[in-house]
Amino acid sequence: MLDLPAPDMAVLARRGAIVRALRTIVPDGVISDEATLTAYDGDALTAYRQRPMVCVLPQTTEQVSALLAYAAAENIRVVPRGAGTSLSGGSLPLADGILLGLSRMTKVLEVDYENRCAVVQPGVTNASVTRAVQAAGFYYAPDPSSQIACSIGGNVAENSGGIHCLKYGLTTQNLMGVELVLINGERIRLGGKHAGDGGLDLLSVVCGSEGLLGVVTEATLRILPKAQATRTLLIAYDSVRKAGETVAAIIAAGIIPAALEFMDRPCIATVEAFCAPGYPPDAEAILIAEVDGMDSEAEDEARRIGKIAKANGATSVRECASDEERARAWSGRKAAFGAMGRLTPDMLCMDGTIPRKALADVLERIAEFAIKYRLGCCNVFHAGDGNLHPLIVFDCMKEGELERAEAFGADILKLCVEMGGVLTGEHGVGVEKKALMGEMFSDTDLAQQERLKCAFDSAYLLNPGKVFPSLHACVELGHMHVRDGRMPFANLPRM
Amino acid sequence: MQRIATASEIGIADAVRHAAETKTPLEIVSGGTKRKFGRPVAAETMLDVSAITGIVKYEPEELVITARAATPLAEIEAVLATKKQTLGFAPTDWGPLFGEPKGKATLAGIVATNASGARRVKAGAARDHVIGCRFVNGRGEAIKAGGFVIKNVTGFDLPKLMCGAFGTLGVLTELTLRVTPAPPRVSTLALRTSPQEGLRALREAAKLSLDPTGLAYIPDVFDPDETEGGTGGGLALIRVEGSHAPLEDKLARLTARFAGLDTIVLDDDTTRILFRDIGDGKFLLSRNCDIWRLCVPQSDAHAAVEASGARFWYADWAGGLLWLGLPASEETATQLRFITKKFGGHATLMRGDAAARARLPVFEPEAPARATLTRSVKHAFDPETIFNPGRMYKDL
Secondary structure (H helix, E strand, O other), X not given: OOOOOOXXXXXXXXXXXXXXXXXXXXXXXXXXXXXXXXXXXXXXOOOOOOOOOEEXXXXXXXXXXXXXXXXXXXXXXXXXXXXXXXXXXXXXXXXXXXXXXXXXXXXXXXXXXXXXXXXXXXXXXXXXXXXXXXXXXEEOOOEOOOOOOOEXXXXXXXXXXXXXXXXXXXXXXXXXXXXXXXXXXXXEEEEOOOOOOOOOOHHHHHOOOOOOOOEEEEEEEEOEXXXXXXXXXXXXXXXXXXXXXXXXXXXXXXXXXXEEEEEEHHHHHHHHHHHOOOOOOOOOEXXXXXXXXXXXXXXXXXXXXXXXXXXXXXXXXXXOOOHHHHHHHXXXXXXXXXXXXXXXXXXEEOOOEOOHHHHHHHHHXXXXXXXXXXXXXXXXXXHHHOEEEEEEEEOOOOOOHHHHHHHXXXXXXXXXXXXXXXXXXXXXXXXOOHHHHHXXXXXXXXXXXHXXXXXXXXXXXXXXXXXXXXXXXXXHHOOOOOEOOEOOOOOOOOO | OEEEEOOOHHHHHHHHHHHHHOOOOEEEEOOOOOOOOOOOOOOOEEEEOOOOOOEEEEEHHHOEEEEEOOOEHHHHHHHHHHOOEEOOOOEOOOHHHHXXXXXXXXXXXXXXXXXXXOOHHHHOOHHHOEEEEEEEOOOOOEEEEEOOOOOOOOOOOHHHHHOOOOOOOOEEEEEEEEOEEOOOEEEEEEEEEOXXXXXXXXXXXXXXXXXXXXXXXXXXXXXXXXXXXXXXXXXXXXXXXXXXXXXXXHHHHHHHHOOOOEEEEEOHHHHHHHHHHHHHOHHHHOOOOOEXXXXXXXXXXXXXXXXXOOOOEEEEHHHOEEEEOOOOOHHHHHHHHHHHHHHOOEEEEEEOOHHHHHHOOOOOOOOHHHHHHHHHHHHHHOOOOOEXXXXXXXXX
């Protein structure tokens, strides 16, 4: 199944020399023995494994710059890696590639409350950004469920979302600037502590570029003052459709909840057995709705959501009375992935986004797919922004189950696109969904995106084999090398 | 000037393909209200896309609207208003700054210039709201990018790259934007104080969890009651939103925080007009002066204003955006770029005569490695350099 570029034998033949050269750049951070390299043979898309040729763990931007310049000069492929929590195989290594791990660059370089931002290195975990600023009453808004482990470098590469992004945006809305090292080793700055950028908004394409355009060595993140009040409602339904209708009605009433999460019956049962968050046991679906703001604001919105839920047929509406109760309600949602993991050897976590109105229809079709493929599936869902996370459970060791699980997943994603949605809301394309890109984009659309890749990395050395269904040589796409800042034939009369 | 007008994406693709084959540069014009923003375009042929109009799809419950690129902003705002929704970045109407009529801005022009108003301080810029688009690239190919849902990371985020690219990367034909519920009520606490204290007050207000949606400072030179030269006082304006009770709470907290200062609460109508004027650059409009926009870290706003020497200026985005009434001259350009070098940020010549805009670097000059990358990116979209040549940089 693994469809990655064929290893470059000429590179593999030079492995010894390459390892020695890398040791001169990062003396204490080169891993080349096979046993240790095995620890780096994949990420959270566990179905795929590939040991890298060598792994390098730099500690400074200078080292990143030197080793990318070396890789470019020697024509060696490079796969950047944050904490290795990608669910789409974004940091899956290459057999002939350098795995560039940023996990030792873990400094919070500066917290600037006057400009409400934090400057951090890429290996800093998502949760530790908030930890660094919470004593002063601030937090970092994007909160992917893996936030205790996932790193900011990875968050920028994947444009990570989380539970609160309907109201507070994805990483791209909370990223003010980066220092980026290009494949030739050159360092550039995009954005910063100021608003926007003078020229083309290159930051916007770097964020979410899945390690194909450059390596982020520093990020400036927006931090927000913590809301005065937060209120959380646990709402139960005897039908999935009624939950879906409530979601639409809340938005139509002009309320943007801080979070609005959906779980179906199989998911509720699984997490209840795992960590007993206290969800209503007989519900077909539950919504967790969270609002924040001023005391009066949160109170008002919570009351209105409760009313809307009841009008749309909720069987119970319960407000969490304390911080402990709120934490318990969220523990089930945040542990959904782990809880499923206890019941099954393997799982695939899908990530399509759909228009909210299609929720009930899509869930019915997913239930049909589950029967067709003879596999279990439970659904957790960022209902507020239409981002679905069906978890498909299977056992790799059983003949044909991986193939069935992948076909099941592909059907779900095709359905999302058919309903007017997209293949991935926050996990990225990686290796997992690249074969499906044609469902959303024409060859012409994809060629345009690849040309952007060529503008940053014309030799296709950074994370090749990810995102795009097929590899084109940049010259084939009409790429022309720009040297010393001049357009080709700059002096050609054009009138 | 030769003019090609077309009302369809296919028509645009044909025109662009022909232009690419014959290496004919095109000036892309939608509403045409901001043609004097940026360097003069080196093109004898205008590609008029103003007929590509109409709302394609508006689904209030999905918080998304799709419209053909040249749809007038006024039309979009009117449709959104029927469902009590709005574009969260408060798009600006800069036409009058360039001697064009009010209310003629189009969606494509707003996006191409990333024209974002006072709400940016809370809600982000146009680029944060554009989630999908269709455009014709420099090869004459129609391209789709992004999607129709807010949460989407499928492929590179090309729709955002189009924002603020001044039409140098593609001809936009359709845009999909996220929309936001319109605030039920807005109000402003105005503090009368010096520029330094006022700008500090804006940053203090931003640190409170009140979600202010406007943080501006207007010096007293614009105050009709003040004598020439001013008194060193001016107005720090803190705008908040919400339904009745939360709004009153927010104003009460602000008033308590700034107790001891001379404060006044501005009502809903005044607030809306005032902050629209701030975004539209209206305070400098009547001054008949050249205009620069300087973006620096908010905490350096006061030092940046002092260093600029501007007498007529005002601040938006908590000081992160400074509107400066300064001449379009080499001296100003040098001084402002000295400031951006010192503090970080960028300066843009917003209004100046054609000769000055041709002569001066209108946009912040880029460091060499970045400049090379910008040119590679341009080439990836427009290999023959036919879209708005010279608009952003002389050779691009």
